[in-house]
Amino acid sequence: MNPALRLWNLRVWGPYMRATARWPVLRSIVPFLPLLALWWAVANAEIFPRAFFPGPSEVVSSFFTLMYKGILPEYLADSVTRLVVGAAAGVALGIPLGLLVGLSQRAHTALWPILLFFQAIGDIAWLPILLIWFGFGLTTMTFVIVYTVLFPIVLNTVLGVRSIPLDLHRAARSLGASRARVVWEVVLPGAMPNIITGLRNGLGYGWRALIAAEIIVGTSGIGFLMFDARRAGSVVEIMLGMIVLGVLWYIVDAWVLAPIERATGQRWGMVQRQ
Amino acid sequence: MKSLVLKNLSKTYFDPYAGSQVIAIRDVSLTVQPGEFVSIVGPSGCGKTTILNMVAGFLPVSGGEILVDGQPVHGPGPDRGVVFQSFALFPWKTVLENVAFGPKMRGIGKAERERIAREFLDLAGLAHAADRYPNELSGGMQQRVGVVRALANHPDVLLMDEPFASVDAQTRMTLQEELTRIWQERRTTVVFITHDVAEAVFLANRVIVLSKGLVMTEIDVPLEHPRHWDTLMEDERFKSLTALVLQKVRAA
Numbered sequence: 001m002n003p004a005l006r007l008w009n010l011r012v013w014g015p016y017m018r019a020t021a022r023w024p025v026l027r028s029i030v031p032f033l034p035l036l037a038l039w040w041a042v043a044n045a046e047i048f049p050r051a052f053f054p055g056p057s058e059v060v061s062s063f064f065t066l067m068y069k070g071i072l073p074e075y076l077a078d079s080v081t082r083l084v085v086g087a088a089a090g091v092a093l094g095i096p097l098g099l100l101v102g103l104s105q106r107a108h109t110a111l112w113p114i115l116l117f118f119q120a121i122g123d124i125a126w127l128p129i130l131l132i133w134f135g136f137g138l139t140t141m142t143f144v145i146v147y148t149v150l151f152p153i154v155l156n157t158v159l160g161v162r163s164i165p166l167d168l169h170r171a172a173r174s175l176g177a178s179r180a181r182v183v184w185e186v187v188l189p190g191a192m193p194n195i196i197t198g199l200r201n202g203l204g205y206g207w208r209a210l211i212a213a214e215i216i217v218g219t220s221g222i223g224f225l226m227f228d229a230r231r232a233g234s235v236v237e238i239m240l241g242m243i244v245l246g247v248l249w250y251i252v253d254a255w256v257l258a259p260i261e262r263a264t265g266q267r268w269g270m271v272q273r274q
Numbered sequence: 275m276k277s278l279v280l281k282n283l284s285k286t287y288f289d290p291y292a293g294s295q296v297i298a299i300r301d302v303s304l305t306v307q308p309g310e311f312v313s314i315v316g317p318s319g320c321g322k323t324t325i326l327n328m329v330a331g332f333l334p335v336s337g338g339e340i341l342v343d344g345q346p347v348h349g350p351g352p353d354r355g356v357v358f359q360s361f362a363l364f365p366w367k368t369v370l371e372n373v374a375f376g377p378k379m380r381g382i383g384k385a386e387r388e389r390i391a392r393e394f395l396d397l398a399g400l401a402h403a404a405d406r407y408p409n410e411l412s413g414g415m416q417q418r419v420g421v422v423r424a425l426a427n428h429p430d431v432l433l434m435d436e437p438f439a440s441v442d443a444q445t446r447m448t449l450q451e452e453l454t455r456i457w458q459e460r461r462t463t464v465v466f467i468t469h470d471v472a473e474a475v476f477l478a479n480r481v482i483v484l485s486k487g488l489v490m491t492e493i494d495v496p497l498e499h500p501r502h503w504d505t506l507m508e509d510e511r512f513k514s515l516t517a518l519v520l521q522k523v524r525a526a
Contacts, residue, residue, distance in 0.1 A: 167362035170332050175427055176352035176379035185375070189366040268365040269409025 028254065054236045059243065062236045071225070076244065079221040083210055086145025087203055094150045094202070095195060098157020099187060108158075115154060123148040123209035127216055141213045148209040152201035160194025161187055193265030200257050207249060275308035275461055276343035276353075276430035278329065283338035284487075285324050298324045300487035301338075306431070309461040313474035315519065316484035317526055322467045325484075326435050329465065330356050342430050352376060355429030359436040361416045363408040369395065369419050370404040376427030394422040397456060414445035421453065425460065434466045438473070447503050450476055455500045471520045475512065476501055481519050485526035493519055 020027045036056055043055030050058075066072035100107045101115070123144050130140040164187060172186045173179075214223025222241050229237035285299040299321045306312045314322045327333040329340055331350035340347040342354060355376075363372050370391050377387035395401050398418040408416050417437055424432055438446045454477060457464060468474050474481045475495055483490045495515055497506070506512045 165360065165362070167358045167360045168364065170330070170350065171356065171358060171362040171364075172375070172379075173332075173350035174330055174352070174354060174356040175376040175423070177375075178379075181379060186364065189364070192366070264366070268407055270365050 028250065051233075052235060054239065058236045059240050062234075062240050066225075066237070066240070072240075072244075075221050075225050076248075079210060079214065079223070080248070082141060082145060082221065083203070083206055086142060086206055086210070087149050087199075089142075089146045090149030090153055090202055090206070091199065093146070094153030094198070095157055097150075098154045098191075098195070098198075099161060099183065101154070102158040102161025102191070103183070103187065112158075115151070119151045119155070123205070124212050127213065131217070136217045136219075140217050141210070144209050144213045145206050149202035149206040152205060153195065153198040156194045156198025156201070157191055160191030160198075163194065164190035193261075193270050196257070196261055196264060200253070203252065203257075204249070207245070211245060276463055277308050277341075278304075278306040278431045278463055278465065279339075279341040279344075280304040280325070280329070281339040281341070283325065283328065283335060283340065285321070285328060285333065285336045287336075297487055299328075299336075302484075302487070302489055303338075304482065304489065306463055306465060308463055310480065311457055311464045311466065311478045312480050312482060313466045313468060313478035314482045314484055315468055315471055315474040315523055316490075317523060318469060320484045320526065321487045322469075322484050323435055326356075326433050326465065326467050329431075330354055330433050352380065352427050353430045355424030355427055355432045357417070357420050357424050357432065357434040357437040359439050361408070361413075361420045363416055363419055363423070365408055368405050368407055369400065369411070372408065372419055373423045373426050375423065380427070390426055394426040395419075397425075397459075398422045398452065412445075413441045414449060417441060417449060418452070421456070425456070425462065430463065432462045432464045434464065436468055437466075439468070439470075446473075451500070451502055453477060458499045471523055472516050475516045475519055476503070476506060481515075483519065483522045483526060490526055491522050493522070 016026075016030070020030075040056050043050070043053055047053075063072070097111075101111050102108070126144060126147060127140070130143055134140045134143070168186050168190060169182060172182045177185055210221070211223035211226075214221035215227045218224035218227070222244055226238050226241035229235075229241065280302055283299055283302045283304075284297075286295050286297050288294075289296045302321075302325060304312075314325065316322050324333065328335050329347065331347055331354065347354070364375070367375065370388060373391035373394055374387040377390050382390070392401065392404065395404055398421065400415065400418055400422070403411060403415060403419075408419065411419070420437065421434075438449050441449065450473060457477075464477075466474070466477055478495050481493045481495060483493070493515065497509070497512060497515075
């Protein structure tokens with residue numbers, strides 16, 4: 001082996017792996033350090049005017065200012081609440097609809113083309129007509145989020161339902177399960193890995209759609225914060241908004257979605273561990 | 275212990291690629307006595323799995339009748355337990371929950387159905403695996419779970435569709451010996467589908483040779499249970515019966 005590579009493995013990679021095994025949170029932080037350093041270096045070199053391209057320190061101090069004023073917590077809570085409400089409605093509608101379309105050939109024949117048609121009309125494409133119908137308000141925003149979350153959940157649920165081996169249906173029926181019981185005992189858990197994939201995609205798209213809706217419609221929320229900052233010409237706050245979006249999604253993914261995946265499909269051997 | 279009767283059973287289906295009706299089962303009549311172990315062998319495409327799927331209620335019959343204990347069969351039901359070639363264990367349920375599934379569907383409470391499941395896991399030497407998930411077990415162990423899951427529901431008839439086809443040869447021999455032991459203890463009526471002639475003879479009281487959707491011949495196997503490969507492998511009666519069945523299957 002190349003001596004430089006061996007030294008790297010011995011002095012850097014090995015200790016890093018041991019450290020992340022002890023403190024898993026390092027795995028989330030360390031990869032960002034080079035990026036932060038680059039940002040800091042470019043900002044400090046003052047290639048661009050400081051107000052135009054602020055560095056990490058200005059963003060951090062703006063974070064504390066907005067936290068102190070209570071604006072950031074309030075807007076953050078507004079955005080997250082909207083996403084959670086929209087996601088809950090999307091799940092409540094999407095899973096039953098997906099089960100229906102996945103289980104019934106007639107429902108599939110009747111609804112599948114319609115689902116594909118409306119899936120293509122992306123979230124933002126609804127905004128013009130929604131603004132005319134419902135105005136600049138919560139209804140418009142809720143509609144956009146539910147709409148965005150709904151389709152990935154429905155389509156993935158259908159996929160999941162249809163990927164369950166026929167023998168599992170047959171086994172359950174021959175063990176005495178009624179058709180309704182099969183839905184609860186076989187179809188729902190069997191489709192679960194796909195439903196979670198749908199939820200992951202849906203939340204991801206929903207989060208983006210929400211920010212877009214807040215920019216156009218909003219009176220509060222992270223999207224509104226960023227748009228408002230643009231009006232004030234505050235690049236610092238725009239950058240802060242962007243960073244908050246990324247961090248928040250990372251937290252949702254690592255602390256909510258990934259553990260669910262580990263406890264279901266991966267545990268059952270239905271999805272390969274990575 | 276209940277009997278299974280097939281009366282002039284037939285099955286035709288429409289083949290969308292050929293654009294015509296295909297006859298899978300022409301005319302099969304068969305009586306399986308209470309507590310009897312019957313193997314059905316035949317070349318692939320002879321219709322043996324189709325028969326099993328109709329008896330299980332997975333496929334509608336085109337003609338004729340299926341009676342379990344004198345009662346006609348409509349759709350799948352817990353009176354006919356099925357063991358699948360694919361095992362068909364529920365991946366999201368532990369071994370214990372898989373075996374307790376039948377009793378659960380019959381409305382038996384959690385404590386009682388887990389007691390039943392543990393009793394049957396003991397029967398197959400699987401007590402230690404109760405809390406594991408199917409994907410954590412070897413193929414042979416998964417199919418042991420498949421067998422006791424069907425038995426734990428006390429079916430009148432046990433239907434087995436090439437259950438040992440996808441486990442390795444040594445494990446298969448062990449599973450076959452265990453099956454003859456369990457059958458002798460519980461005396462369930464069994465219909466066993468296979469294309470392996472030695473397996474058919476080793477397990478059964480009677481071997482049915484199927485050909486082109488018809489019963490070609492029936493051969494009685496008057497060997498005592500439980501059976502062991504060590505002794506039967508050299509047994510002249512076993513060898514001549516196997517040779518006879520093989521000859522019929524090859525002529526089929």
